[in-house]
Amino acid sequence: DVKVTQSSRYLVKRTGEKVFLECVQDMDHENMFWYRQDPGLGLRLIYFSYDVKMKEKGDIPEGYSVSREKKERFSLILESASTNQTSMYLCASSLSQVPGVGTEAFFGQGTRLTVV
């Protein structure tokens, strides 16, 4: 089975801190994604990466950056955490870039981040 592992299940950080959320997948997937999930807003795409060192902005990249130095690892960085970044963060990966072929995304369990 594909496994997508997020480093923390729960995290509490202070306003202004630099926060790193780590995600690792073990199936050699090409694509990796970061979403945040908020009540009433569903899942919103922050960033995605289709290859090592490659990244593309999603719907809400402001206040975030990402790093993909190795294929299996995709990090989300909050440069200076703010209270409005309190949310559930979900990482996902998928195998292929060909529509409909190996494109289903596998999600991690999520990191619930609270910024105080």
Next chain:
Amino acid sequence: DAKTTQPPSMDCAEGRAANLPCNHSTISGNEYVYWYRQIHSQGPQYIIHGLKNNETNEMASLIITEDRKSSTLILPHATLRDTAVYYCIKVINNFNKFYFGSGTKLNVKP
């Protein structure tokens, strides 16, 4: 518009079929329809996807209308563990970014 339209909630009796509708009237010819579900406090789980033909796997069946403007996910024998939020998604481009809407909260009742 990247989003699809789903009813906010539905009820289903345990052991009966659950039929979850989705409207994707703006879908284009090469866009697939994907279904995911999210059980409380877990990450979304892939269920099934299709382009224009009906599809079936061990979890569910997907019925897509001939004009591709809507689809229905069928859970043939719903159980209490199928209680979840079900998302219908259309994939936008070759990088397969998934844009999630609000989904349908399915309540399976004993």
